[in-house]
Amino acid sequence: MFEIQLSSAGQVVMAGRLDATQCDTALRFLNALAEPGVIDLARLEYIASAGLRVFLITQKRAKGSGGGIRLINANQQIYDIFRYAGFDRIIDIARAAG
Amino acid sequence: MNERRTCVPGNAAQLPVLTQFLKEFWAAAGLPPALAPSFELSLEEIFMNVVMHGSRPGTAPRIELSLLLADGGISMTLEDDGPEFDPLSLPQPDVEASLGDRRIGGLGVFLVRQMMDVVSYHRVEARNQLRMSKRIEAPEGRTDSPSATDGRLA
Numbered sequence: 483m484f485e486i487q488l489s490s491a492g493q494v495v496m497a498g499r500l501d502a503t504q505c506d507t508a509l510r511f512l513n514a515l516a517e518p519g520v521i522d523l524a525r526l527e528y529i530a531s532a533g534l535r536v537f538l539i540t541q542k543r544a545k546g547s548g549g550g551i552r553l554i555n556a557n558q559q560i561y562d563i564f565r566y567a568g569f570d571r572i573i574d575i576a577r578a579a580g
Numbered sequence: 581m582n583e584r585r586t587c588v589p590g591n592a593a594q595l596p597v598l599t600q601f602l603k604e605f606w607a608a609a610g611l612p613p614a615l616a617p618s619f620e621l622s623l624e625e626i627f628m629n630v631v632m633h634g635s636r637p638g639t640a641p642r643i644e645l646s647l648l649l650a651d652g653g654i655s656m657t658l659e660d661d662g663p664e665f666d667p668l669s670l671p672q673p674d675v676e677a678s679l680g681d682r683r684i685g686g687l688g689v690f691l692v693r694q695m696m697d698v699v700s701y702h703r704v705e706a707r708n709q710l711r712m713s714k715r716i717e718a719p720e721g722r723t724d725s726p727s728a729t730d731g732r733l734a
Contacts, residue, residue: 534684542682563691
């Protein structure tokens, strides 16, 4: 199960498992946004390299137009994968509180 | 139930099937939940590598997943009958590169190496065999302490 939607506050909200079978869905959603900004990962349970690619492509596009994405509420395991891959150097990512 | 295996066509749509198989093995063997994400990620990375690089035109390879509990560790093996391909030969990605220079290629195998204790590739009887294993840490203390070694001899 994977879900991606826009909250009433204008933030992208992801939930479930962003595995290789769901990346096209996620990328299509993000590509339809003119200026992707905050992405809330509180309910994202799983990611691997195919999912990281979605964030890399989106960040490149956002930076290209002078913006940038900001990931919030990542759980510890997902935060660790971003860090192993060195993605914390190129994407603003914050862990969930507590 | 120390060993289980299953076989699927090398098609991305089969990934959830294998993930479910892994989860059921985990639950049935009572393995530590904290170790599951490392295996789920490694399964996806290696499986998708075979799907993307291991096909001959017009035919999908057959991919066999086997899971084994032995010697205080969990071993996961993926075997396929596709063309010879050693994912461990991929160049290491530069995880310190700037945004503009970032490439995703090779990142999956890099992550697998981070997650697992041992990763090895063998070409065996026209099959690619990728084996990964990780020790199950004892809840208290470390399993590589002298007392843990003694315990195995008892």
